[in-house]
Amino acid sequence: xxxxxxxxxxNFKESGMIQxxxxxxxxxxxxxxxxxxxxxxxxxxxxxxYDEKDADxxxxxxxxxxxxxxxxxxxxxxxxxxxxxxxxxxxxxxAGTGMTSFVLANNGTILCDSYWTLREAxxxxxxxxxxxxxxxxxxxxxxxxxxxxxxxxxxxxxARRNWRLKLQSTPDLFNLDDWGTAWSPTVQNHHLFWTExxxxxxxxxxGAPTLxxxxxxxxxxxxxxxxxxxxxxxxxxxxxxGPTLDGYDEGVSQENAEYAQRIMELASEKGFEVAxxxxxxxxxxxxxxxxxxxxxASVIDPLEAEWLNLQADESLTSRPALFENTTSKNQxxxxxxxxxxxxxxxxxxxxxxxxxxxRPGWNGDEMxxxxxxxxxxxxxxxxxxxxxxxxxxxxxxxxxxxxxxxTVNVAELxxxxxxxxxxxxxxxxxxxYPTVFSNQGGPESQSMLLxxxxxxxxxxxVNIKRLRLLFDRNTSSDSIWLYRSTVSNDLVKRIRxxxxxxx
Amino acid sequence: MQFNSITFAVFLTGVMLLFWYILNHPSRITLRNLxxxxxxxxxxxWWDWRFLTxxxxxxxxxxVAGNRIGSSTDRRKRLAxxxxxxxANLGMLAAFKYFNFFLESAxxxxxxxxxxxxxLRLDWIxxxxxxxxxxxxxxxSLDIHSGRMKPVKDPVAFFxxxxxxxxxxxxxxxxxxxxxxxxxxxxxxxxxxxxxxxMLVVWGIFKKVVIADRLALYVNDAYANPDILVGPSAIAAVxxxxxxxxxxxxxxxxxxxxxxxMMGFRLSTNFRRPLLAESFKDLWARWHIxxxxxxRDYVFRPLRNLxxxxxxxxxxxxxxxxxxxxxxxxxxxxxxxGLLNGLYLLFFDTLVIGPMRKIPEPLSRILRTSFTTxxxxxxxxxxxxxxxxxxxxxxxxxxxxxxxxxxxxxxRLGMVEREWRMSxxxxxxLFSLEILVxxxxxxxAFFSGGIGLxxxxxxxxxxxxxxxxxxxxxxxxxxxFIYFQF
Numbered sequence: 001x002x003x004x005x006x007x008x009x010x011n012f013k014e015s016g017m018i019q020x021x022x023x024x025x026x027x028x029x030x031x032x033x034x035x036x037x038x039x040x041x042x043x044x045x046x047x048x049x050y051d052e053k054d055a056d057x058x059x060x061x062x063x064x065x066x067x068x069x070x071x072x073x074x075x076x077x078x079x080x081x082x083x084x085x086x087x088x089x090x091x092x093x094x095a096g097t098g099m100t101s102f103v104l105a106n107n108g109t110i111l112c113d114s115y116w117t118l119r120e121a122x123x124x125x126x127x128x129x130x131x132x133x134x135x136x137x138x139x140x141x142x143x144x145x146x147x148x149x150x151x152x153x154x155x156x157x158x159a160r161r162n163w164r165l166k167l168q169s170t171p172d173l174f175n176l177d178d179w180g181t182a183w184s185p186t187v188q189n190h191h192l193f194w195t196e197x198x199x200x201x202x203x204x205x206x207g208a209p210t211l212x213x214x215x216x217x218x219x220x221x222x223x224x225x226x227x228x229x230x231x232x233x234x235x236x237x238x239x240x241x242g243p244t245l246d247g248y249d250e251g252v253s254q255e256n257a258e259y260a261q262r263i264m265e266l267a268s269e270k271g272f273e274v275a276x277x278x279x280x281x282x283x284x285x286x287x288x289x290x291x292x293x294x295x296x297a298s299v300i301d302p303l304e305a306e307w308l309n310l311q312a313d314e315s316l317t318s319r320p321a322l323f324e325n326t327t328s329k330n331q332x333x334x335x336x337x338x339x340x341x342x343x344x345x346x347x348x349x350x351x352x353x354x355x356x357x358x359r360p361g362w363n364g365d366e367m368x369x370x371x372x373x374x375x376x377x378x379x380x381x382x383x384x385x386x387x388x389x390x391x392x393x394x395x396x397x398x399x400x401x402x403x404x405x406x407t408v409n410v411a412e413l414x415x416x417x418x419x420x421x422x423x424x425x426x427x428x429x430x431x432x433y434p435t436v437f438s439n440q441g442g443p444e445s446q447s448m449l450l451x452x453x454x455x456x457x458x459x460x461x462v463n464i465k466r467l468r469l470l471f472d473r474n475t476s477s478d479s480i481w482l483y484r485s486t487v488s489n490d491l492v493k494r495i496r497x498x499x500x501x502x503x
Numbered sequence: 504m505q506f507n508s509i510t511f512a513v514f515l516t517g518v519m520l521l522f523w524y525i526l527n528h529p530s531r532i533t534l535r536n537l538x539x540x541x542x543x544x545x546x547x548x549w550w551d552w553r554f555l556t557x558x559x560x561x562x563x564x565x566x567v568a569g570n571r572i573g574s575s576t577d578r579r580k581r582l583a584x585x586x587x588x589x590x591a592n593l594g595m596l597a598a599f600k601y602f603n604f605f606l607e608s609a610x611x612x613x614x615x616x617x618x619x620x621x622x623l624r625l626d627w628i629x630x631x632x633x634x635x636x637x638x639x640x641x642x643x644s645l646d647i648h649s650g651r652m653k654p655v656k657d658p659v660a661f662f663x664x665x666x667x668x669x670x671x672x673x674x675x676x677x678x679x680x681x682x683x684x685x686x687x688x689x690x691x692x693x694x695x696x697x698x699x700x701x702m703l704v705v706w707g708i709f710k711k712v713v714i715a716d717r718l719a720l721y722v723n724d725a726y727a728n729p730d731i732l733v734g735p736s737a738i739a740a741v742x743x744x745x746x747x748x749x750x751x752x753x754x755x756x757x758x759x760x761x762x763x764x765m766m767g768f769r770l771s772t773n774f775r776r777p778l779l780a781e782s783f784k785d786l787w788a789r790w791h792i793x794x795x796x797x798x799r800d801y802v803f804r805p806l807r808n809l810x811x812x813x814x815x816x817x818x819x820x821x822x823x824x825x826x827x828x829x830x831x832x833x834x835x836x837x838x839x840x841g842l843l844n845g846l847y848l849l850f851f852d853t854l855v856i857g858p859m860r861k862i863p864e865p866l867s868r869i870l871r872t873s874f875t876t877x878x879x880x881x882x883x884x885x886x887x888x889x890x891x892x893x894x895x896x897x898x899x900x901x902x903x904x905x906x907x908x909x910x911x912x913x914x915r916l917g918m919v920e921r922e923w924r925m926s927x928x929x930x931x932x933l934f935s936l937e938i939l940v941x942x943x944x945x946x947x948a949f950f951s952g953g954i955g956l957x958x959x960x961x962x963x964x965x966x967x968x969x970x971x972x973x974x975x976x977x978x979x980x981x982x983x984f985i986y987f988q989f
Contacts, residue, residue, distance in 0.1 A: 013604050019691070019692050019694075020524075022692055022694050023523045023524065025694070026692075026694055026698065027519075027520070029959070030701070031965060032964060033959055033966075037963065037966050037967065037970070038964055039640055040967060041970065175510075176508075176509050176510045176513065177508045177509045177510055179509065180509065180970075185724055186970070186971070187970060187976070188976065190970060190971050190972070190973070190976065191976065193921075193971060193972060194919055194921050194922045194925075195919055381837065
């Protein structure tokens with residue numbers, strides 16, 4: 001007789017006082033009661049009664065990944081928190097490296113979350129390079145942190161589809177008290193009864209079981225919000241109050257260090273490269289930044305992983321226009337800033353001799369081109385597609401000749417209908433081969449004046465219009481310069497001529 | 504570990520399974536007690552394991568002191584060991600809970616002389632439940648000294664009694680003579696008792712999470728911004744807090760009693776519909792009964808033996824209520840609240856309630872309860888306010904009926920309209936239920952002691968209400984039980 005049997009049965013037989021059957025009966029009733037409660041919750045979950053709203057960007061990002069990986073491989077996967085998805089332009093990164101990149105970052109995430117995000121992503125793609133943005137490593141400590149960041153972690157968890165991995169990751173990601181919240185939208189959004197009963201009614205009578213994320217507004221995980229940089233008044237705050245962050249205060253928690261190690265182990269098991277990237281904040285945002293660097297280095301160096309620390313890049317950190325207009329702790333990058341960072345990343349990836357990536361040669365893949373064809377980064381790295389629906393006009397090889405001056409070779413001039421904007425516009429890009437200007441200045445010293453015929457939409461009359469294109473440093477490279485401007489959405493008929501002007 | 508958490512649900516399930524299947528056997532009582540001690544320490548250590556040493560020390564001192572008192576016939580020795588117990592327990596309480604308060608009060612006095620003692624301030628955390636378990640262990644030594652019980656020889660049973668997790672951190676404060684013998688007995692599985700215990704636990708969590716914590720949203724807002732309160736909103740804040748406090752604490756007691764009952768232990772009743780009290784004497788016979796009777800038995804009765812007439816009795820009452828206020832918190836607001844209750848008991852009951860008894864029933868009863876209620880509710884402003892200034896602001900706002908201010912700050916404050924309405928509905932519902940049970944006490948058994956499908960349906964409904972209507976989750980701060988702070 002096993003010891004357990006002796007424990008259970010002998011008591012029962014010996015004294016007759018322990019009513020084993022009664023006890024079991026009670027626990028079975030409790031188990032049945034619990035099952036009824038769980039079944040009710042699951043039914044409400046399945047009906048979507050407590051779905052909060054159209055899935056936000058966290059869920060859209062996952063949905064987008066699942067959709068994309070049905071047909072395209074992801075070569076570069078970017079992990080991290082909001083600093084990753086506001087600082088990296090995946091289209092530009094893809095265009096610059098020739099490798100499809102995707103930002104699978106999540107607001108306020110901890111490295112534990114990034115680890116499980118990666119585990120689930122590896123279920124649907126096989127990246128060659130995983131970039132881990134480090135802000136989540138040293139500014140967010142663990143799941144014990146009680147904060148609003150938790151909401152996004154829940155959303156990401158909700159969006160994930162692999163039940164086995166979700167089960168495995170639950171104890172790592174959430175405290176026991178939050179398991180119900182993590183697994184059930186009903187538990188998570190039960191407050192709707194008080195705050196948005198109309199939403200519940202809509203959900204009940206919607207007909208469809210659950211809300212599906214709208215992925216049109218989000219692609220490749222990018223979520224940029226900040227259009228303008230630090231203003232003078234905000235800069236004055238730094239002068240009066242000093243830096244916001246102190247390197248001595250921001251260490252890497254043991255938990256984050258452990259998960260950095262686990263990501264590296266996963267990399268060696270699955271055969272991909274891992275690199276850490278520290279996206280920058282404004283130089284006056286930090287004091288004792290060296291201490292922060294030391295803290296990060298103490299974790300990254302032993303892992304023998306590559307680390308691009310852009311906080312150390314003064315050409316970035318000194319420019320107010322690149323940073324969100326705030327002195328609060330969590331300062332992100334502007335759209336402009338993210339272009340700069342992405343260009344640094346492109347160079348870093350392309351110039352790293354140790355990385356022997358299989359550049360998939362996507363150039364010949366029409367579908368791949370369609371992913372990026374609307375993006376300025378694409379236009380600087382690849383020829384536009386004449387048959388792309390966004391292409392309004394494309395002129396190949398335009399030479400601008402002027403008496404007594406060297407000829408300027410324009411490789412391509414494109415009028416492209418902008419997408420994802422409220423007011424329809426047309427972007428005009430001119431790709432120019434590097435040349436020597438008469439004033440000996442660089443490409444910034446010139447602008448391009450373009451003259452074209454346009455058709456008035458109402459009267460049908462043809463008028464002559466002039467457009468001034470400015471040099472765009474962010475989307476230019478050493479081998480090609482890009483000049484650009486935006487015009488309202490009118491019909492361009494014929495290019496009449498162009499010339500470069502100083503200034 | 505909070506009662507209103509999944510962690511506790513898992514913990515209690517594990518404890519129950521081990522307790523009933525393996526450990527509860529006539530031949531394994533010590534092992535069972537050892538198990539209860541271990542899980543109780545785990546329960547307490549979940550919050551901060553360092554303070555387990557305090558419970559262990561308190562238990563050890565009283566175990567030794569109790570045995571020495573019990574085994575000695577020398578009156579002086581017995582008294583000396585009693586003082587060891589009193590000084591150790593109250594000393595611990597004084598150091599952790601009252602030292603800084605007395606220091607600050609002394610500093611105010613010394614400030615007039617130009618000196619300060621604030622350098623002596625201790626930055627110690629107040630251990631959860633210290634006021635409860637020190638009183639519980641103290642009752643053991645006091646009962647042995649007065650001959651009301653004999654000391655126990657089994658240290659495991661005694662340590663388990665002190666640390667018994669259902670009532671460790673917020674009571675009921677059990678008398679050793681009631682609870683301790685239960686640790687020496689074998690408990691047969693009583694299906695009916697276990698099920699009613701489970702129902703009591705679920706009912707307690709419902710009251711806490713669905714009602715008390717939602718009222719807390721309003722109350723916290725009101726007391727954080729007393730300047731935005733005017734007549735109606737101030738009344739709502741006062742009424743809501745009274746209900747919140749009662750529901751919160753009675754919920755804790757019910758979960759404690761229910762959890763203990765599920766393991767065959769019987770804890771004492773702590774509340775008996777106090778909001779229906781017809782006088783302050785009646786109120787204190789219904790509210791936090793385990794504390795009131797503790798003070799009655801160990802402070803008021805010994806004081807009664809001192810010589811003196813009517814004035815002496817009045818002084819004794821005030822001493823007891825001063826200590827009651829001080830027990831609740833190291834702040835003048837609590838002390839004044841305690842003294843105010845003492846004064847009400849002495850004068851209000853005689854001068855206001857007494858004459859009302861001459862009015863025919865049921866009008867008399869309605870008036871008595873209404874008057875008691877009004878004075879009780881307003882006194883509790885002192886209980887809730889973090890300082891005297893805020894208490895004063897809230898009190899004065901009760902009389903500010905410039906309703907144009909409601910345009911800027913609606914009477915429901917930060918609550919959404921539906922929460923506001925539902926809160927009142929829940930309060931009226933609960934209050935009506937209490938009136939019903941007060942009128943027909945048998946109904947209590949009907950509501951809580953149902954059988955079969957009816958009980959499971961009620962439990963299922965309560966559980967679903969907790970999940971779907973409770974105040975918890977994202978953006979809701981953890982709502983600790985109010986009495987944890989004491």
